[in-house]
Amino acid sequence: DAGITQSPRHKVTETGTPVTLRCHQTENHRYMYWYRQDPGHGLRLIHYSYGVKDTDKGEVSDGYSVSRSKTEDFLLTLESATSSQTSVYFCAISEVQGGSPLHFGNGTRLTVT
Amino acid sequence: AQSVAQPEDQVNVAEGNPLTVKCTYSVSGNPYLFWYVQYPNRGLQFLLKYITGDNLVKGSYGFEAEFNKSQTSFHLKKPSALVSDSALYFCAVRGNAGNMLTFGGGTRLMVKP
Numbered sequence: 001d002a003g004i005t006q007s008p009r010h011k012v013t014e015t016g017t018p019v020t021l022r023c024h025q026t027e028n029h030r031y032m033y034w035y036r037q038d039p040g041h042g043l044r045l046i047h048y049s050y051g052v053k054d055t056d057k058g059e060v061s062d063g064y065s066v067s068r069s070k071t072e073d074f075l076l077t078l079e080s081a082t083s084s085q086t087s088v089y090f091c092a093i094s095e096v097q098g099g100s101p102l103h104f105g106n107g108t109r110l111t112v113t
Numbered sequence: 114a115q116s117v118a119q120p121e122d123q124v125n126v127a128e129g130n131p132l133t134v135k136c137t138y139s140v141s142g143n144p145y146l147f148w149y150v151q152y153p154n155r156g157l158q159f160l161l162k163y164i165t166g167d168n169l170v171k172g173s174y175g176f177e178a179e180f181n182k183s184q185t186s187f188h189l190k191k192p193s194a195l196v197s198d199s200a201l202y203f204c205a206v207r208g209n210a211g212n213m214l215t216f217g218g219g220t221r222l223m224v225k226p
Binding site: 044098 | 117149156157158164203214215216218219
């Protein structure tokens with residue numbers, strides 16, 4: 001696996017609480033992404049980053065925010081978790097855009113009760 | 114907007130038989146196309162990609178994919194399936210002017226001994 005670490009691997013939280021997921025890479029890749037995976041929907045992009053402090057929204061960004069203060073770290077925050085945010089969250093990295101493949105972490109399973 | 118369709122939720126094949134997992138796409142401009150595989154409790158692993166050139170692309174683990182521009186398809190194939198190929202397969206597309214990689218809903222491949 002590419003050098004991508006997601007933490008925590010599992011989390012259970014209550015509705016209304018804030019949650020932060022962390023993605024750490026050791027590949028020095030410019031681009032980082034957060035996806036969520038839900039049955040029947042494949043993977044959907046939440047937010048992505050194209051450099052330190054440079055981020056943009058994906059197709060399902062409502063209720064999520066991100067930050068990237070260092071090349072190696074990309075944080076995903078749920079300001080006030082809802083049950084609809086129960087999902088498996090994947091971080092991915094890529095060196096460049098275009099034809100460069102994404103490399104994925106092993107995911108964080110988040111359950112909001 | 115770009116999109117990917119994987120029309121089969123599940124494909125069943127016998128070990129040793131050829132397999133095909135179907136993918137069609139819609140995108141503006143020339144596409145970058147990818148196949149990924151996901152094993153249980155793991156992130157997605159890159160299998161192969163099409164950027165330009167030869168329509169038949171060879172990838173990891175004996176997989177190949179055929180790009181057909183007129184049919185906007187990028188079907189994944191393998192001449193002889195193994196039980197260990199059983200997994201979830203995702204097709205993805207990115208337009209040459211875009212930043213987002215869009216995934217299909219996934220196809221579960223079951224290879225039976």
